[in-house]
Amino acid sequence: VLxxxxxxxxxxxxxxxVALVSRHVELKKSGRSYKGRCPFHQEKSPSFYVTxxxxxxxxxxxxxxxxxxxxxxxxxxxxxxDAVKDLAREAGxxxxxAVDPSARERQQLKEATDVAQEHFRKLLWSPEGQSARAYLxxxxxxxxxxxxxxxxxxxPEWESLSxxxxxxxxxxxxxxxxxxxxxxxxxxxxxMFRARLIIPIRSPExxxxxxxxxxxxxDDGPKYLNSRESRLYNKSETLYGLDRARDDIRRTKTAVxxxxxxxxxGLHQAGQRNAVALCSTALTAGHLALLERMEAKTLxxxxxxxxAGRKAVERLAPALLAGGTPTRVATLPEGEDPxxxxxxxxxxxxxxxxxxxxxxxxxxxxxxxxxxPKATFEGKMAALARLKPVTAALPVGLHxxxxxxxxxxxxxxxxQELEIELRGKQPEPVRPVPKNPGMPGPQSSPGRxxxxxxxxRPAKNVERPPDALxxxxxxxxxxxxxxxxxxxxxxxxxxxxxxxxxxxxxxxxGVSPADLWDEAPEALGRALRMAQGQVPRDEAxxxxxxQDACKKLKLRAIDEQLRHIMRETAQLPGAGALLNxxxxxxxxxxVELLALKRRVLSEGTGDDSGTKASGTAx
Ligand SMILES: [Zn+2]
Numbered sequence: 001v002l003x004x005x006x007x008x009x010x011x012x013x014x015x016x017x018v019a020l021v022s023r024h025v026e027l028k029k030s031g032r033s034y035k036g037r038c039p040f041h042q043e044k045s046p047s048f049y050v051t052x053x054x055x056x057x058x059x060x061x062x063x064x065x066x067x068x069x070x071x072x073x074x075x076x077x078x079x080x081x082d083a084v085k086d087l088a089r090e091a092g093x094x095x096x097x098a099v100d101p102s103a104r105e106r107q108q109l110k111e112a113t114d115v116a117q118e119h120f121r122k123l124l125w126s127p128e129g130q131s132a133r134a135y136l137x138x139x140x141x142x143x144x145x146x147x148x149x150x151x152x153x154x155x156p157e158w159e160s161l162s163x164x165x166x167x168x169x170x171x172x173x174x175x176x177x178x179x180x181x182x183x184x185x186x187x188x189x190x191x192m193f194r195a196r197l198i199i200p201i202r203s204p205e206x207x208x209x210x211x212x213x214x215x216x217x218x219d220d221g222p223k224y225l226n227s228r229e230s231r232l233y234n235k236s237e238t239l240y241g242l243d244r245a246r247d248d249i250r251r252t253k254t255a256v257x258x259x260x261x262x263x264x265x266g267l268h269q270a271g272q273r274n275a276v277a278l279c280s281t282a283l284t285a286g287h288l289a290l291l292e293r294m295e296a297k298t299l300x301x302x303x304x305x306x307x308a309g310r311k312a313v314e315r316l317a318p319a320l321l322a323g324g325t326p327t328r329v330a331t332l333p334e335g336e337d338p339x340x341x342x343x344x345x346x347x348x349x350x351x352x353x354x355x356x357x358x359x360x361x362x363x364x365x366x367x368x369x370x371x372x373p374k375a376t377f378e379g380k381m382a383a384l385a386r387l388k389p390v391t392a393a394l395p396v397g398l399h400x401x402x403x404x405x406x407x408x409x410x411x412x413x414x415x416q417e418l419e420i421e422l423r424g425k426q427p428e429p430v431r432p433v434p435k436n437p438g439m440p441g442p443q444s445s446p447g448r449x450x451x452x453x454x455x456x457r458p459a460k461n462v463e464r465p466p467d468a469l470x471x472x473x474x475x476x477x478x479x480x481x482x483x484x485x486x487x488x489x490x491x492x493x494x495x496x497x498x499x500x501x502x503x504x505x506x507x508x509x510g511v512s513p514a515d516l517w518d519e520a521p522e523a524l525g526r527a528l529r530m531a532q533g534q535v536p537r538d539e540a541x542x543x544x545x546x547q548d549a550c551k552k553l554k555l556r557a558i559d560e561q562l563r564h565i566m567r568e569t570a571q572l573p574g575a576g577a578l579l580n581x582x583x584x585x586x587x588x589x590x591v592e593l594l595a596l597k598r599r600v601l602s603e604g605t606g607d608d609s610g611t612k613a614s615g616t617a618x
Contacts, residue, residue, distance in 0.1 A: 002506060002519045003084055005464075005499030007095055008069070011084060012055055012498070014091035015068045021050050021057060024075060031585040032568060040064045040074055049589065054564055060592040063489060065557065069501075070493035080505030102231055103519065105176065109232040110207070110518065112165060112173035117208045119164045120152025120198040129153040132197050132216055139262060140343045145269045148244065152198035154213060158190045178228040179211075193225065199240075199261045201226075201233070201279055204290070204529075205517040206243040209233045212261055212279065224261075226280050237286040240264055240277040246294050248274040250533070255296040256354065257283075258338045259303065259312060266339030267302075271347035275302070275338075283316045288323040293529050298326050300357050302350075305332035310367055314386065317364055318393030321403060328357035361403050364390070365410040373412030380411050384421060391422045465523040466497035468531065469556070473549045474500050475531035476542060477507055478516065483546045484508050489600070491553040499524050551600060558597045565590050 018034055021027060027034040027050060038048035041062035048059045058065040064074060072083040088095050123129050124146070132153040136146055154160065165174040171189060174180045180189040196213035203209050210227035229235055241264040242249075249255045256275040258264050264277035278287070291299065301316060303309035313329055320327045330353050332341050342350050358366075369375050369383040387407070394400040401415070404422075408415040466474070473491070477483055484492070484507075492508075495501045503516055503524070520528060536542045565586050 002499070002502045002516070003081065003095055005497065005502070005521070005524075007088075007093065008084060008498035008502060011088045011091055011093050012067055012069065014093060015087050016052075017055055017057065017068050017071070018050055018052050020068055020087075021071060031583075033585070033589070035585075038062060038064065047592070051561075051564070054561070056561075058561065060589075060596060063596065066490075066493035070490075073493065079509055080501065081509070084502075106231045106518065108170070108173040109177045109230050112170045112177045112179060113208055113210070113232065115165055115168050115170055116161055116174065116177075116179050116211070117150065117152070117200055119161055120154055120193075120200075120211070121150060122152075123155060123160070124151060124153035124198075128155055135197060135216055139266075139339070141265065141269060145265060148268075149241075149265055150200045150202075150208065152200065154191065154193035154196045154198050156195040156217075158194065161191045161193070162189045177230055177232070192227075196225065201238060201240055202243045203238070203514075203517070204242045204246055204294075205514045207514045207518060209238070210235075210279075212240075214261075224280060234286075235279045235281045236284040237290060238279055239287055239290060240279050241268065242276050242290070242294070244268055245274050245276050249276075249291070249294045249296050250537075253295060253297040254300060255291050255294070255298075256300045256302050257316075258301075260337070260339070263302075263338035266342045267350065270342035270345075270350060272342060272350045283319040285319065285323060288319065288325055291325070293533065295533050296325070298328065300354050301327065301329045301360070302338050302354070303329070303331060304337045305334045313360070313364060313367070314390070317360060317390045320360055321390060321399060322393045322395060324399050327360040329360055329363040330354050330357035331363075361406055365407060369410065372410050375411075380413070383411070384418075388422060464497075465527045466495075466500045468527070469549060469552060470495050470497055470500055471527040471531040472534055473546070473553060474504050474507075475528050476535050476546045476549065477504055478513050478528070479532070479535050480539075480542060480546075481507055481510075483543065486543065486546055487550050489550055489554045491550050491557070494553070494557045497524075554600050555597060558593050558600070562590060562593050562597075565593070 018027065021034075021036070025036040025039050025048065027036040028046075029035075030049070032051070032053060034050040034052070035046045036048050036050075037043055037046045038059040038061055040048075040059060041064075043061050047061040048057065048064075050057045055067050056065065057067075057071055066074075068087055069080065069083045072078055072086060073080060076083075078086070085095065124132055133146075136151065141151075161174070162171065162180045165171040165180065171180065175182065175189060179192055181192055182189055193211065193213040195216055197216055199212040199214065200208040201210040201212055210230075210233035212227075213225040215221060215223050215225075226235070227233060240261055245255065245268070252274050254274055256267065256272060258267065258275055258277045261277055264275050267273075267275035276291075299320065301313065303312050309331065332338065332353070338350075341353075345353075364387070365372075365383075368386055369379060371379065375383070391400070391403070394403060404415045404418050408418050411418070413421075465471075473495070477492075492501065492504050495504065499521060503520060507513070507516055517525065517528075536545050569583055569586050
C-alpha cells in the first residue's frame, strides 16, 4: 500500500512546482518566489507564494501550504496516494518498479499466514476440532480465552491446509512461510502442522506472523513445533502474548516473563495481563529492547518450582544481567507451573507470589549457594563454575562490578579475587547474541570481529527515520484516526518525512493500522513505536497533545520559512537594506510569516482558524 519514501522524494524532485501551479494560478515573479491569487480561498490581492527553491507553496491568507503533492491534493480533493500517482505519471517516475522485493515477499507471507490462521481457527470450532477443544477444557481454558488468543486446530490429514492454500492461490507463499513442505518424491506439498493444537504467534500489533503447534495424541514428532523464521517472523524479536499484554505492561511498567505459551495464556485468563512468553528460544537483547519499548521498567521471571525452573534462571540470567533491566524472580511451589498455579490461586495468588519476588542476582546466589560465606571451599568453587557463563556475558561496567561485589559478599571473597577466578582463561567478551550463530570458522583471529554484515539484507535505499515530533503526530493518528479532523492547519501536508506522510494518508483512508505497522520500513516503524509510548491513553489528554503537536509542527514550518528568507536576504546585494525590490518582497513575506506565527501562537488551533484553513469550500 505504501509508496517508498525515496520514490516520493524522487517525484517531488522531478516535478516543476511553478509549472504545475501556473496551470491553475496566474503567477508573477516576486524575488526568488512567485506570487499569485490563492486558489484555495477568495482574495483580491495576492497572498499566495510559490518558492521553487524550497519546493513549497504558502498562502498567508488561509494558511494553506505544502508541496506539489499537497497542492494537487487540495486543488482536486485527491488522496495523497492518488496525488503521488498523478504526479509520478507526469514526471515519468515508475512507482511500480519501486516495490521492494522484500516487501513483496512479506506481503505474500502475510497472505498465506492469514489463510492458515483462519483455516486452523475454523477447524477448531468444527466437529473435527472436538478432541482439541476437549484438551483445551482439561487445561481450564474458557471459550473467550481460546477466541482471544485465536487458537486453532490442525487435523491429522496430510493435505488439509495445503488444499486450502491451493484453492486460495497462495500455496507457493505457504511454502515460503514454512506452513507446507515439499514432498520428497514426486511433486506436491504436505502440511507442516498435523494433529496439533495451533497457537498463533502475533506481532505486537496483533497480526499473526507464525504458529506454534502443540502435539495432540500420540503422534511422533516433538511436543511443540514452531514455524520457521521468515521475513515476517524473527523469533529473537518476538514475545508471545505481547499483543495482549502491551497495555498492561505500559500501565504497570512491569512485564512477567514465562517460558510456555500456555503459561502465558493461563496467566492472562486469571487476570495477570502483563505476562509474555518466549517462543521456544533463548532470551536475547532483541526481546529486552522490545520490552523496553513497551516501557517495562521491571521484569519478573515466573518459573516452575523445580530443577527445570532453576535451570531456566541460569539460562536467562546472562542476557538479563547484561541488558541491565532490573529483574526479579518469583518461584512457584515445587511441582507447579504458572498455568496450573494461576488457575487454582487466581490473580490474587499470582500477585502475592510476584510481590515476593527477589532480585535476580540475589536469587541466583541463594539458589546456587544457600549457605553463603559459610559454605565449603569446594561448594564455593562449584557455584562459581556455574556462574561463569553468567559473568562471562556481563560486559565490563557498572552492572558487572555491582554483581561481582554482591557475589563477593555472598561468598566471603574479595571482588578482585573473584574477577581473577572467573576470568581463568580470558573469556571472550559476549555481545548481544548475533543473529546467525551458525557461522562456521575459527573465532580466534582477532581481525574478524564485527567484519561481517548480514548477508540477506540487500543494500537498498536506506530509509531515514522521521523526527520525533512528526513521529509523535503520526503515532497519535494511528492510535486514533479521528484526530485527523482536529488537524485544522493541515500540518499533515507539511510533514517533512515523505514516508510518514504516506503512512498518515493511508491511515486517513482507513487502511488498517496492523497493515500499516507491517509495511512501515524499519526506521519508520522503530520511530513510531518509540513515539507510541508517549501517546496519552486518556482521550481528552490525547486530543490536547495532538493539538499541541499540530501547533508545534506549524510553528516549526513557519520558522523554517523565516530562516529561508533570512538566508536569501543575506545573499542579496545590499543585504539588510530595504533598497531593492527583492529584499522588499522578502520583508513583506517575513512580516506575514511573523503575523501568522503570532496568530498560531495565540489562538493555537482553535475552531476559528479551522473554518478558514479548510477553505477549499470556495
Ligand atoms: Zn489562501
